[in-house]
Amino acid sequence: MNIKFKDIIVVGFALFAMFFGAGNLIFPPYLGVLSGPQWFIAFITFLFADGGLALLGVIALTKVDGNMDALFSRAGKTIGVAIGIAMILCIGPFVAIPRTAATTYEIGILPTVGSGFNPILFSIIFFVIVLVLTIKPSKVIDIVGAVLTPTLLVCLAILIVKGVVQPLGQIQDKVLIEGVAARGISEGYQTMDAMAACIFAGIVINSIKAKGYKDASMIKATIYAGFVAVVGLAFVYGGLAYLGATVNTQFGLDAERTKLIVSITEQILGGPGKIILAIIVALACLTTAIGLSSACGNYFEEISKGKLKYAHVVIVVCIFSAIISNFGVDQIINIAFPILLAIYPAVIVYIILGLFNNKIHNDNLFVFGVWSALVIGIISSIAGLKMFEGASWANSINGVFAALPGAKIGFYWIVPVAIFILIGKFIPSKKNHVA
Template sequence: MRNIKDIMVVGFALFAMFFGAGNLIFPPYLGLVSGSSWLTGFAGFVLADVGLALLAMLAAAKCNGEVSKILSRSGKILSIVLGCAIMVCLGPLLAIPRTAATTFEMGIAPLFGGFNPVIFSIIFFVLTLLLTIKPSKVVDIIGSVLTPALLIALAVLIISGIVSPLGDISSTSMIENVFVEGINQGYQTMDTLGAVALSTVIIATIDNKGYKDEKLKVKLTLQAGIVASIGLCLVYGGLAYLGATVSKIYGVDVVQTSLIVNITSSLLGQPGKIILALIVGLACLTTSVGLTSATGQYFTKLTNGKLKYELVVIVVCIFSAIVSNFGVSTIIQFSAPILSLIYPATVTLIVLTLFGDKIKNDNVFKFATYTALIVSLLTVANDFNISIPFVLKLPFASLGFNWIVPVVIAGIVGNFVRSKKAKYNKLNRVA
């Protein structure tokens, strides 16, 4: 019974830490632009969000929740650079500021039109700091208290939209490739990167609850991840459906934060704005707390304690408060190319880590990861009018996975290039 209770608490906490700003605003917009094909878009979204996040949690659990271990076999320099890039994106540069900006635009502004955004950002991150400063309490606070309130509020909204749809679903989609759009929106949630980072918090919590056996910790992490994944899929599906029901009302140029505000207001009236403010506030605060704690623990471990956890989370909160005042649209706009660059390399390392026991040659990791970075860099360059057309003609480019085949080939080649570690081990055996 104790195991089940702990799994549910940790699973609920994971759900809440994953379900933040992007998870709330992207599914309704995806449903809107997909029309009658919203299930196809939803499938792409779940693949890029829930599917990859669950794999990331498994990989992290195998590494005892240490981000550096997941990245280490790609080489010391790259692992540090990529690790810092992931944590900075999840931390004060993109994800954490977006939680505050979304809360203000969707929860506070509709209710209190004249409220000062700077003052709100200060209040939001003071709360984040107070809930984060004791890392051992983070998961219990989120899983036992905040998540149930979040789930109840979400259930009221989604069930209302199912019982009384706002309109007929458009028979055509507003975009060409709905599945790819779902994948791209799934990337934007940053949950795969978040899973790598949040595993630090989750594993530490499981350890503090008395579970010391490594295999048991991996099992409990997987079970908690499945609980979180089921919850996410149900909520995403409901939100995407809500978006599809207004596909004849709004156009592709609708502001994503305004869309969910308008849907909620139309379904529930003025009380809906209060419910939405509660949903957004809880979703974004729990994510902010989880990511701030994870960022603090990562940089404390990276510097062997030279940077104190408390100092890191204070700096993260201050910087995030500043960035959050740029607004959600601006943050999303400059996050897209950064995420497109680091996602493939991160996913590559996650998948390889899952089979790490079978892969003896570190050059498989190095060749594959560097190739993922190079292909990603060339792909992003095309978005900035630097024409490198061949990367757009690679297999699976239309699905956004043009890096997969080059990565597989590079990994195979790397397997036949003997690593320094292998040479060293061989010399030791001879000696």
């Protein structure tokens, strides 16, 4: 089947919008402020750790027809389901989805309407919209990719192009941090879009299939759509990082990311800037909430073998997220964040090995790699908790991990895990994987 350009653009736009949440909006300008004349280096490394890892995640999932459970089960059914559920819940209704509504209210509503708009009423309206646009899974990609994303990109383009044509200031020879490239990677790593890729890939692949693509054409179309998404992210990240660099004499290391983007928007666009920023944030958060809610529905329907219906899961997710968005979201994030840090290395190992899924017949590469990454991630996460700050054992563990190659950019686990994967290669598994 011939691949249609329109299909690739629509699906690629949708994937871009699912990745591009409020966090992705506020990270790049801050990197620009910190890096100044080296903003391009910071942007490239940020893009690699964010969009690059996300694209690898999408490609890895095409090897298993978008079935995350099929890939994750190669390290063992129990650990695969456990990591999958933890990842879905943390990036879904426990943190990311309710955060979309809270962020939209704080950055989009409060500066334009004021505190007179009841936050509870707003969360209800927000998640009713999410529910309506998510309840039919086959329509999710078309709604997001054909309608919402173009509007989001137009608003972002207005801000970026005007800021480039009429910069707010000259980029000074002032770099506020050491290791600009490392900082870009660590910031991109912390967006955790690699996890989101594992979740979103299934939605994208199902949408590609619904358009009539099969087998090789389906894989190609999915990968092409992934590249479209990364190109979109590159345009936005590069533009926002440049805008941040033009005001790096106005802000310092202690600049608040949300206030920074609000200030930049107001300086570039004047009074209407608040409204345009509100639209940008609302669309970015809405598209992310739609994608994550749909992914939650797909995942739980799949692992329950249809006992949990997609529509029912989506309804529960939206109701739960609406409640959480009004009650202690920051506290929940503080609880969930260590869980994310604990499982993220294992997820990246799944992605890296998943790229060669059809070539790896010995499941022990997955078993040894994923288990070692998970154990190391859990130990590091526990040692980094505030409650153990100053404890001698925690300091010792943190010191060991800090001395490992890649520690400065958050990849302290790479060398130990690589060693365990190598060990697994030489231990035959009881059951060989058949491609």
